[in-house]
Amino acid sequence: MTTTNFPGAMVEVSGLRKAYRRQVVLDGVDLRVPEATVFALLGPNGAGKTTTVQILSTLIRADAGTVRVAGHDVTAEPDRVRAAIGVTGQFSAVDALLTGAENLRLMTDLRHLGRVEGRRVVDDLLARFDLTEAAGKPVAAYSGGMKRRLDLAMTLVGRPRLIFLDEPTAGLDPRSRRAMWQIVRELVAEGATVFLTTQYLEEADHLADRVALLDGGRLVAEGSPAELKRLVPGGHVRLHFTDAAHLAAAAGLFPAAARHDDDLTLRVPGDGSVSGVRALLDRLDAAGVAVDSLSLHTPDLDDVFLALTGHPTEEKVTA
Amino acid sequence: MSTLAHTVGDSATMLRRNLKHAVRYPSLTVMVIALPVIFLLLFVYVFGGTLGNGLGGVAGGRSAYADYVTPGILLLAMAGAAQGTAIAVAMDMTEGIVARFRTMSIARAAVLTGHVVGAVAQTLLGLAVVVGVALLVGFRPDAGPAQWLAAVGLLTLTAFAITWLSVALGMVPKSVESASNLPMPLLLLPFLGSGFVPTDSMPAWLGWFAEHQPFTPIMETLRGLLLAGQVDGGDAVAAVAWCAGISLLGYLWARRLYDRDPSR
Ligand SMILES: Nc1ncnc2c1ncn2[C@@H]1O[C@H](COP(=O)(O)OP(=O)(O)OP(=O)(O)O)[C@@H](O)[C@H]1O
Numbered sequence: 001m002t003t004t005n006f007p008g009a010m011v012e013v014s015g016l017r018k019a020y021r022r023q024v025v026l027d028g029v030d031l032r033v034p035e036a037t038v039f040a041l042l043g044p045n046g047a048g049k050t051t052t053v054q055i056l057s058t059l060i061r062a063d064a065g066t067v068r069v070a071g072h073d074v075t076a077e078p079d080r081v082r083a084a085i086g087v088t089g090q091f092s093a094v095d096a097l098l099t100g101a102e103n104l105r106l107m108t109d110l111r112h113l114g115r116v117e118g119r120r121v122v123d124d125l126l127a128r129f130d131l132t133e134a135a136g137k138p139v140a141a142y143s144g145g146m147k148r149r150l151d152l153a154m155t156l157v158g159r160p161r162l163i164f165l166d167e168p169t170a171g172l173d174p175r176s177r178r179a180m181w182q183i184v185r186e187l188v189a190e191g192a193t194v195f196l197t198t199q200y201l202e203e204a205d206h207l208a209d210r211v212a213l214l215d216g217g218r219l220v221a222e223g224s225p226a227e228l229k230r231l232v233p234g235g236h237v238r239l240h241f242t243d244a245a246h247l248a249a250a251a252g253l254f255p256a257a258a259r260h261d262d263d264l265t266l267r268v269p270g271d272g273s274v275s276g277v278r279a280l281l282d283r284l285d286a287a288g289v290a291v292d293s294l295s296l297h298t299p300d301l302d303d304v305f306l307a308l309t310g311h312p313t314e315e316k317v318t319a
Numbered sequence: 320m321s322t323l324a325h326t327v328g329d330s331a332t333m334l335r336r337n338l339k340h341a342v343r344y345p346s347l348t349v350m351v352i353a354l355p356v357i358f359l360l361l362f363v364y365v366f367g368g369t370l371g372n373g374l375g376g377v378a379g380g381r382s383a384y385a386d387y388v389t390p391g392i393l394l395l396a397m398a399g400a401a402q403g404t405a406i407a408v409a410m411d412m413t414e415g416i417v418a419r420f421r422t423m424s425i426a427r428a429a430v431l432t433g434h435v436v437g438a439v440a441q442t443l444l445g446l447a448v449v450v451g452v453a454l455l456v457g458f459r460p461d462a463g464p465a466q467w468l469a470a471v472g473l474l475t476l477t478a479f480a481i482t483w484l485s486v487a488l489g490m491v492p493k494s495v496e497s498a499s500n501l502p503m504p505l506l507l508l509p510f511l512g513s514g515f516v517p518t519d520s521m522p523a524w525l526g527w528f529a530e531h532q533p534f535t536p537i538m539e540t541l542r543g544l545l546l547a548g549q550v551d552g553g554d555a556v557a558a559v560a561w562c563a564g565i566s567l568l569g570y571l572w573a574r575r576l577y578d579r580d581p582s583r
């Protein structure tokens with residue numbers, strides 16, 4: 001993929017700001033998503049992922065900044081934008097009083113697909129999302145995962161060029177999650193652009209061409225998954241101590257580490273390589289600090305945050 | 320397709336959706352129809368004998384009161400339906416699917432138009448039931464086809480006006496509970512007008528309000544069409560003007576509320 005400034009960008013955002021009353025949620029965000037790529041917006045609870053998707057999909061208005069989606073300004077030409085996008089929000093957007101098939105029919109009618117074509121699209125999507133059997137049941141009787149699949153199927157009616165997926169795999173079992181990933185890949189292979197949000201670095205890793213990390217209303221990192229992981233090579237090593245004195249001594253040795261006094265652990269950022277761990281233990285030995293046990297953790301969103309912002313995600317949430 | 324064709328097509332799609340809701344979950348509809356029927360029976364059988372004598376006509380009694388009160392009950396039925404509409408709209412606006420509609424390129428008024436047309440149809444159905452029951456309990460209209468047609472036209476116009484207003488009322492508050500309270504005053508209007516007793520029997524200040532509020536000319540015109548065989552021109556003009564004004568106000572208000580930014 002290309003990162004040069006070619007005019008075919010599906011999303012172009014600059015200086016985006018949004019506040020709810022006094023609380024600043026987005027504080028100058030810049031984004032670019034080229035056509036036919038997957039872009040993942042990562043961030044902890046309350047980071048502003050949903051707010052960003054809502055602004056980009058014309059649901060709510062920004063306070064400042066320019067937002068162009070599918071080549072059109074979202075405030076000046078919202079209907080042009082709407083004609084080009086499909087949105088699966090974080091919260092279910094299906095009609096619980098209708099059946100699955102009726103929900104899809106509603107979408108084909110609103111996209112003006114016509115009777116014959118509409119029926120064909122509905123049947124295709126039901127089959128593709130494994131909902132053929134449940135098609136005639138009211139959605140109120142669907143499981144969470146089935147609702148989620150129907151939600152996405154409804155978004156795909158009319159083949160939108162740009163698809164927003166706000167935490168598409170939240171609440172899905174591992175098999176459904178993989179199926180969802182597969183569908184995202186197929187969509188992009190067909191030429192669609194996908195803008196998704198997630199809390200899982202693993203998900204972004206599997207799907208995204210580019211990843212941006214949202215924290216405190218700003219993008220604190222942007223790049224390919226490989227580039228991001230280079231910033232947090234191997235996650236962290238979690239050291240468990242038997243008493244607070246040793247924990248304090250160890251914390252003094254590693255200023256970048258996150259200290260948890262309640263369970264007497266210290267999380268030291270670092271790769272999980274044998275040499276790295278050995279060096280870590282050597283330093284602790286040399287200082288005479290006794291470690292009870294240790295465990296290795298592959299990078300997750302927490303680690304990226306730890307490495308990039310110097311604070312773990314929990315702090316952010318309570319801040 | 321032209322913009323107009325899209326608006327009509329999208330509104331029809333939304334109407335189908337609302338009618339499916341109403342058919343599958345008829346409790347609101349049933350309640351909205353039951354309320355005026357209960358009031359009709361109550362007023363005819365409990366109060367009708369006395370109130371009918373007080374009307375000062377030749378016949379008097381229960382049967383005279385059944386004639387007098389039916390137009391009032393029809394307006395009461397519309398006010399009750401308005402409450403049902405406001406509740407239905409308020410509930411619908413909290414649904415995720417409406418958020419989805421807002422991100423789709425759909426004719427702007429279609430979601431609301433679907434609600435309005437569906438609610439007007441339901442209201443007219445309710446009115447038909449009320450008229451049916453009224454005929455059973457002694458309502459004896461004296462109207463030709465032309466008068467009936469005019470009466471149905473006026474009732475439709477009134478239902479249209481009240482429905483647009485109640486769609487807007489359904490979107491004012493964030494909660495469904497408050498939405499169900501806002502149209503309450505409408506339920507009082509038939510009582511504070513010529514719905515149940517003639518306005519000249521009221522104290523002067525109340526009589527003045529009763530004479531000048533929108534429901535009274537509508538009820539008087541209905542009485543003229545269905546019972547007296549002649550209509551007061553002033554009442555008819557006032558009735559139509561009120562309906563047109565309320566429709567326009569309700570429409571503009573509802574559009575504005577629907578288009579407001581949900582994040583502010
Ligand atoms: N309608 C609203 N009114 C007031 N504050 C809001 C509103 N919507 C969101 N917020 C606030 O804006 C911030 C960002 O919310 P947002 O939903 O965008 O976060 P998110 O990154 O999607 O979080 P999550 O991972 O929990 O979905 C939060 O602090 C939230 O409390």
Ligand SMILES: [Mg+2]
Binds near residue numbers: 051166
């Ligand atoms: Mg969210």
